[in-house]
Amino acid sequence: MAAQPKPITIPQPSYLEGGGILSWLTTIDHKRVAVLYLASALIFLVFGGIEAMLIRIQLWSPDNHFITAATYNEMFTMHGTTMVFLVVMPLLLGAFGNFMIPLQIGARDVAFPRLNALSFWMALTAAIILHLGWIRGGLPNAGWFGYANLTERYYSPDLAVDWWVVGLLVSGTSTVLTGINFLTTIVTMRAPGMSYMRMPMFIWSLMITSILILLAFPPLTVGLIFLLLDRFFGTHFYVSTAGATPILWQHLFWLFGHPEVYIMALPAFGIISEIIPTNSRKPLFGYPMMAYSIVLIAFLSYGVWGHHMFATGMGPVADSAFAITSMLIAIPTGIKVFSWIATVWGGSLRMTTAFFFALGMVLEFTIGGLSGIMHASAPIDLQQTDSYFVVAHFHYVLFGGVMFAILGGFYYWWPKITGRTMSDGLGKLHFWLTVIGFNMTFFPMHFLGMWGMPRRTYTYGADLGWEGLNRLETVGAFILGIAFLVFYINIIRSLMSGEKAPADPWDGRTLEWSVASPPPAYNFATLPAIRGRDAWWSLKYGRAGSRGVAAYVSGQAPQLPEPEGPVDLSHVHMPAPSIFPLVISLGIGLMGLGLIVGYYRIIFIGAATAILSIIGMAFEYPGFGRETHDPEHAPSSGGIDVRKVGIWSFLGSECVFFASLISTFIVYKSRSIGHPGPEILEIPLTSFSTFILLMSSLLMVLALAATQRGDRRWEKIWLGGTVFFGLIFLGGQVYEFTHFYNEGMGYTTNLFSQSFFTLVGFHGAHVAIGVLWLSVLLVAAFMGKLGKSRALSLELAGLYWHFVDVVWIVIFTLVYLMQTVSGA
Amino acid sequence: MSATAEVMTEHPAGELHHPGAATYLIVAAFLVALTVMEVTVFYVHALRPVLVPLLLVLSGAKFVLVAMFYMHLKYDGWLLSGIFIFPLIMATLLLLALVLLFAYLSHHLLITTPL
Helix, strand or coil: CCCCCCCCCCCCCCCCCCCCCHHHHHCHHHHHHHHHHHHHHHHHHHHHHHHHHHHHCCCCHHHHHHEEECHHHHHHHHHHHHHHHHHHHHHHHHHHHHHHHHHHHHCCCCHHHHHHHHHHHHHHHHHHHHHHHCCCCCCCCCCCCCCCCCCCCCCCCHHHHHHHHHHHHHHHHHHHHHHHHHHHHHHHCCCCCCCCHHHHHHHHHHHHHHHHHHHHHHHHHHHHHHHHHHHHHHCCCHHHHHCHHHHHHHHHHHHHHHHHHHHHHHHHHHHHHHHHHHHHHCCCHHHHHHHHHEEEEHHHHHHCCHHHHHCCCCCCCHHHHHHHHHHCCCCHHHHHHHHHHHHHHHCCCCCCCCCCCCCHHHHHHHHHHHHHHHHHHHHHHHHHEHHHHHHHHHHHEEEEEEEEHHHHHHHHHHHHCCCCCHHHHHHHHHHHHHHHHHHHHHHHHHHHHHHCCCCCCCCCCCHHHCHHHHHHHHHHHHHHHHHHHHHHHHHHHHHHCCCCCCCCCCCCCHHHHHCCCCEEEECCEEECCCCCHHHHHHHHHCCCCCCHHHHHHHHHCCCCCCCCCCCCCCCCCCCCCCCCCHHHHHHHHHHHHHHHHHHHHHHHHHHHHHHHHHHHHHHCCCCCCCCCCCCCHHHCCCCCCCCHHHHHHHHHHHHHHHHHHHHHHHHHCCCCCCCHHHHHHHHHHHHHHHHHHHHHHHHHHHHHHHHCCCCCHHHHHHHHHHHHHHHHHHHHHHHHHHHHHHHHHHHHHCCHCCCCCCCHHHHHHHHHHHHHHHHHHHHHHHHHCCCCHHHHHHHHHHHHHHEEEHHHHHHHHHHHCCCCCCCC | CCCCCCCCCCCCCCCCCCCCCHHHHHHHHHHHHHHCCCCCHCCCHHHHHHHHHHHHHHHHHHHHHHHHCCCCCCCHHHHHHHHHHHHHHHHHHHHHHHHHHHHHHHHHHHCCCCC
16 A cells, blocks of 8 residues: 555554453443443344344244244344344444544543443443343333333233333433433534534534434333333323323334434444545535534434324324424435435545445435335325334335444444454455345335235234245345354454554544554544544645545655654543442342342342442542543533533433423323312412422522632531522422322322322432432532532532422422313 | 622633622522412412413523523523523423324323223
């Protein structure tokens, strides 16, 4: 390879070197965390693949009984759940996102490294919980969307759905933490000069995906909490005989479920937007429109969930609205497809395996997109609902679109991650087997669907004429299985005997190619100054728009200066490893396990472990409250402390969480059967509680003001007052709940009582957490460890406290003062 | 302690100085007054026809006051406001959409069966 511009390489150990198993268990390095995600996802990909193969074997012939109907239900449920939550998202966000975000934006790590590790261990805990059904109670079996009221205890009495509910709750929490972390990192930790319009498109996609995660996961969390309460505590959130409606679950699930498609698709688009320009040796065509398209797709994706529910009878107005938004989303998606094609057009193409997968993705995803537009039309969708046509559609989107992009990303970034190359020959074989197997498996499903074959069907009759295409699909699935076997062989071969990869094997355009393969632990010895889009390309060739191909081929490319002598790393501060993320996850896992199997001692042990570990993590490092981040990133490149952005992101997500709870209360208020109803609510007591909470907010800001000016005496007084008022509020709530109970309103009395107690109870839990948080800070204040230099710690707690206050302002109005207004 | 002294702390770029105790007390007075008005509106039967819009305006004003002054969105950079306000808008739209969708169901379909 002639005249390869030399990246700045420093003879330092890579992130993979050093330490034993303990170093991996305690790692908070974003690259090692990414590798952990990668390894676990590759294992669960085998699980998901075997489940798919069993489904296809079962459908090989009519009236087949290769596996039982019950096992078949478990297989399609676990296949969907595994592929979405344990494979695709961990690979896109956990592996590629984690590894590439800091490297592409020129940072040394993510904003919250320990939170990052916690996300991984929680995700792994969730994965294990989801598979514990192998040991006891059976695997989840109600579909990956777990429609109510099939999931109620009455219809699913064993533990299978319990594993699913708890597993997804833990998994969802892990994903939200990742979303907060990624958003904060991208917003605040970009290298100097990297404006938003200079970010790599993969970073754009992850930034918007993170926002989408914060908006989409809370409705799922609320839906799962209702289901958990129904199954464990006797409520009736989805029991129609109690006046409730199972349709509520569908709304909450698809409010998550459709954005989830884009949570998976947008990073895939981002990967393709990296591979195609690099292998075309051209800048990405229409960069601004590509960025805006991501934003528009994400925004629209939040308003299209109803197209999954046309068959439920939402009415013509709602159907029309959801149809329009669903069709509109094709416009920004089309912009992306045409921009990719225009990028390839006229380029100096390098036909690598990654590029093959990228081109394959553009084609296969477009097919899935076109059938998606059909689903946007309510009358057509009604014919296709629950048929194999839908299975064909979403596999063209999620396999043809997302998995192709993931595989392309593997071949593209593998040398950077491992420092080893993969075999291009095996890669091409993998690609062609995948293309053949994929289309043979899923294209015939369009026809089977139109012929009436229902999805999730265990078997079919011989007289229906579906046998031929089903056999073709099963053969295709086996070819796909062989394709993945080749892929795994390629991985193992690369790890065992692959050639050492250079730092910049593809003549890349983004910053990750400017560091060694694999990168050192600190990523960049000196944070790069960004002069334009395609930062690394412009450093190499002068300007992002310049193709540089002529210079590259002729050997006249500019050589970057090598550092002279050892590089001074004394200014580089990397956070120390921590065992707490692993222990917290263990505690959470024990809590879930104890709940499901009914051993409450296990719940207690798990809760104690988790809470003590959280407190331990807060005080883990000497100098509590002091800025622990790299000074070059403190407060941040955006001028705002990373922790402030983090807490605001969390509060934004909490808005959606409480909106889901409040809307359920409003809906169920008027559907509630029998007494008591809203008339039981007491305005005088609650008005007093409201006054107390508002005054606690005043004391909170006064405490912060005192801390900021170094007035330690008043800091303690105002902070103590805040805690005291918080306790009074909680006492009022305990009194109110006890009073209601004595008046005959128990938790499960009717829809009103359960939705009231759940909403107000969750708010009370937030207040209790706030009181605990502020109490810890109060103790720190008395120990003389708060003070002016650590005012931010108090400000963050204050923001949480004020948020609890504003949520109560809304609850006080909508729940208490509007008690005479009928609900929905 | 000087109750009116503005807090002169160092803030990163993009953030203005936070207000002092006087501003916080004035905001608290407004919050109490608005709460009193809310409760009054609830008890005055003559206002029942406009109960919902009145209460929404009053609680909205309280929400804005706390967010702007106590949570410092008025003083911090636009970025923090955006990170909070966009999800807040989306959450409000979600709430409205769900309520309207179920209101339609309630008025057009009889799917509730007594226990």
